[in-house]
Amino acid sequence: MLKFTNDPFEYVAPTICITSIILIPLGPLLIPRLWILLLSSYFFIFLSTQLNRLLKFWMTANNIKKTISQNNTTAELKDIESILVYDLVHAIVVPNYAEPEALIRDTIQRIAVHKRARTNYVIILAMETSELYHGNKSDSLREYFKDNFLQFIVTNHPSDLPGEARGKGSNISYAARKGCAKLIECGIDKQRIMITIADSDSHISELYIKEIEKVFNRNDDPYFKVYAPPIFFSRNCFKVPASVRVTDIVWSSMIMSNLSSSSGIGFPCSTYTVSYLLADRVGYWDTDADAVGEDMHMTLKCIFKTKGRARMVPIFVPINLMNVETEGYIDNLWARFVQAKRHYNGVADVSYTLRSALDLPTFCIDANNLLLSPSSSMMVEDVQEPTKYFWVQKLLIIFKVFEAHFIPVTSGWLMFLAVPVMQFILQPPAGFEGWVATNQNPIQVSEFYLRIFNVLKWITFVLPFPLFGTLSIYESLHRFIDMEFLNKTKEETRNWVNYLDYLHTPIAAWVFMTIPSDIASLKRIFKTRDQYIVAEKVFHEGRD
Incomplete structure (x- = not known):
């Protein structure tokens, strides 16, 4: 039996979703002036x-090209040891559940070849006890890499911890706590x-590691930063359908x-780095079901x-x-739809952001859909004064979170349907009776609203052009990264034929x-939690 949530902030996402859909036909009929x-x-x-x-x-894109070009042509970045101020230890957490062992081995192998892997790298292999034969997999990987790193730590996240939900966030939180505690016990300085x-x-x-150390050494407050790289899909992009690729x-x-945010308000995706001091200060990663978008959620948590x-x-x-x-x-x-x-279940961060911005308690939902008091990881006291103009930063954070989650929810419906439906209702074609009385039709009785409506139609025409510009820059960047960074040939990277991929953009x-973001938003009404499903990745060793 479905139960409605008792958190009023959870209704923001479904309200925006439902309203954007029902106003497409009802807006021109009931509130035509306001709707325009x-x-x-x-x-x-x-x-x-x-x-x-x-x-x-x-x-x-320019900064990525600049960083790669400098690395290819200068000695400064190739010999980072000469400018080290802090001798950092990099604890690399690899969370996984039911992933092919060959895939994980390949991922770790590409880290093992780094020059300082044996002296400054620690692999924390974050396993789930609910995975069948997880011990065999971790033992095999630990034996394979026993001589490649400063340490190779395996953590086994239990599946029945109170208040926790299965997912990347809870696995990471457990692994980071246990793994870093072991490093500190071995005498490694927290800093x-x-x-x-x-x-x-x-x-x-x-x-990537060199650039982190470079930025860390040159930053005035390096421990309070979330280091975020761009993500890029080039490993198996020609093996998947074009709509998935797009x-x-x-x-x-x-x-x-x-990433190019002058305010420092932005969010990583998939892979990122934080200092142990920052993670420990904020209480590590949240572990409830509403922290499923753990990368954005952790960044929000660190800022707040x-x-x-x-x-x-x-x-x-x-x-x-x-x-x-x-x-x-x-x-x-x-699989891509799943x-x-x-x-898009990360839309849960809307409620978290609003509560945090208003200095209200944040709660976690346990696996049995029970609303709990603030968890221990959320009760970290921070007695420092807010930074100057923090209230302005809060508004910017809210805007960015809303942009990330509500443009996908609304844009598909409004961009494709809103203007044509309004055109049909307010200016019906010949042979159709008017849906709105002439004296109530704003574009027939008001020159102001007619001009606004005409401008609106023009805006809808130019809306795709920024995307076209982005994709044009992306194509150049993709080829550059493939050839200058990944050492691929022209034949192995994208070419003009791949521009046909973008014909699949509306379907994608x-x-x-649109559909998965709507589903995720509507589910916020109820206390339902999805079973965590890992996206399948077919991997053949040596293919890429």
Whole structure:
């Protein structure tokens, strides 16, 4: 039996979702003047944000190219040891559940070849006890890499801890606590430990670690930073359907544009790094079901718990990931849809953000859908004063969280349907009776509303152009990364034929963005929690 949530902030997401849909036909009929103004404001804000994203993406792309080019041509970045101030220890957490052992071995192997892996790297292999034969897998990997790292730590996250939900966040939190505690017991100074979260398919280059150390050494407040790299899909991109490929290209572009934030308010995705001191100060990662988007959630938690002191810092070195891949075309589309639903469950951060911004208690939901008091990880006292103008930063955080979650929820419906439906209702074609009385029809009795409506139609025409610009920059960036960073040939990277992929954009937008984001938003009404499902990735050793 479904039960309604008793948190009023949880109704924000479903309200926006439902309202954006029902107003498409009812807005022109019941509130035509107000609807024209609301829709015009929405599209103007949407266009402004997309132009801003285009500019920020261009900046990120240039910085990525600059970082890679400097690494290829200068000795400064190749010999980072000569400028080290802090001798950092990198604890790399690899959370996994039912992932192929060959995939994890490949991911760790690419870290093991780093020059300082044996002296400054620690692998924390975060296993789940609920996975069948997890011990055999971890033992095999530990034996394989026993001589490659400073330490190789295996943690086994229990499946029955009170108040916890299965997922990446709870696994990471357990692994980071246990793994770092072991490092400290071995005499490693807390100030030296940097925690890097890596997906089981993340290719972390040596340049990423070098850039973290470079930025860390040059920053005035390095311990209170979330170090965020761009994500990039080039490992198996030609093995998946074009609509899956396009979805991940757009997803990657959105993450990249978010990195060039002058305010330091932005969010990592998949792979990122925080200092042990920051993770410990804020109480590590939250472990309830509403922290499913653990990368964004942890960043929000760091900013709010430190009252604005923590910030995101971009690391312009791409992390190469795998697209979701299964055997069979339809199965591959379904697997990507399932992954999209899981990603958009991060809409739970809307409630978390509003509560945190208003200094209200944040709660966690346990596996039995019981509303609990603030968990121990949420009760960290922070007596420092808020940073200057923290209230302005709160407004910016709310805007960015709303942009991340509500543009996918609303844009598909409003961009494709709102203006045509309003055109049909307020200016019906010949042969159709008017739906709205002439004296109540704003575009027939008011020159002002007619002009606004005409401007609105023009805006809807130009809305896709920022996306076209982004994709054009992306194509150049993809080829550059493939050839200059991943050492691929021209034949192995994307070419002009791949521009045909973008014909699948409307399908990708609806199937992998609008529909799953709507489902995730509507579910916030009820105390329902999905079973955590890992996206399937077919991996053949040596293929890439």
